[in-house]
Amino acid sequence: xxxxxxxxxxxxxxxxxxxxxxxxxxxxxxxxxxxxxxxxxxxxxxxxxxxxxxxxxxxxxxxxxxxxxxxxxxxxxxxxxxxxxxxxxxxxxxxxxxxxxxxxxxxxxxxxxxxxxxxxxxxxxxxxxxxxxxxxxxxxxxxxxxxxxxxxxxxxxxxxxxxxxxxxxxxxxxxxxxx
Numbered sequence: 001x002x003x004x005x006x007x008x009x010x011x012x013x014x015x016x017x018x019x020x021x022x023x024x025x026x027x028x029x030x031x032x033x034x035x036x037x038x039x040x041x042x043x044x045x046x047x048x049x050x051x052x053x054x055x056x057x058x059x060x061x062x063x064x065x066x067x068x069x070x071x072x073x074x075x076x077x078x079x080x081x082x083x084x085x086x087x088x089x090x091x092x093x094x095x096x097x098x099x100x101x102x103x104x105x106x107x108x109x110x111x112x113x114x115x116x117x118x119x120x121x122x123x124x125x126x127x128x129x130x131x132x133x134x135x136x137x138x139x140x141x142x143x144x145x146x147x148x149x150x151x152x153x154x155x156x157x158x159x160x161x162x163x164x165x166x167x168x169x170x171x172x173x174x175x176x177x178x179x
Contacts, residue, residue: 008082009121011130015137016059017082018130021074021123023104030069033103037063043096054096055088057138063100072104074123077130079137083117090116151176 010017025033040046040063045053053061061076078085090113101107106123110116136144154160155176164173 009124009126010082011127013130013132014135015079016077016132017079017085018127019074019076019078019085020125020127021120022125023072023074023101023106023123025065025070025072026103026105027070029103030065033072033100034065034069036099036103037065040096040100046096051142054091055085057085057088059138072100077132079139086117086120087113089120 010019041048044050046061055078057079059077059079061074064073064075065071066073090110098109101110101119107119110119134141151172155164163169
């Protein structure tokens with residue numbers, strides 16, 4: 001059993017950590033895993049353009065089959081500590097990912113959080129390098145997008161012209177014009 005003070009794999013940049021898992025696909029499961037990944041990609045929250053992944057701290061997630069579909073990479077980045085991410089991962093998304101993981105070596109189902117952590121730690125490799133092109137947590141980025149949408153509504157409202165003429169709003173308007 002691991003303790004909270006133990007170092008966890010993954011490189012941190014600010015509040016965000018990278019997460020890279022490498023698996024061997026069971027012989028004869030190459031076609032099935034590709035099909036199950038296709039099905040996962042059509043699940044709400046995972047479809048291209050759906051920005052509501054079941055784990056609200058994930059920035060992105062991707063599965064990559066390589067070496068003639070005999071190996072699988074699962075890579076993501078998330079906000080917060082590793083153990084909190086594992087708690088989230090062990091809930092709803094894990095049920096979805098079960099259809100994928102059942103095709104990899106070493107997977108025997110994940111009956112509890114300890115089994116989830118052991119399975120993940122057995123596959124996780126720390127990136128040799130990791131960088132981000134933006135700051136902020138997923139929560140902060142989503143809030144910024146909501147504020148931007150609301151501000152754009154204000155800009156589009158002719159009744160806001162007088163308020164927007166106030167000198168105190170110039171820096172905000174200058175920033176909004178730079179999109």
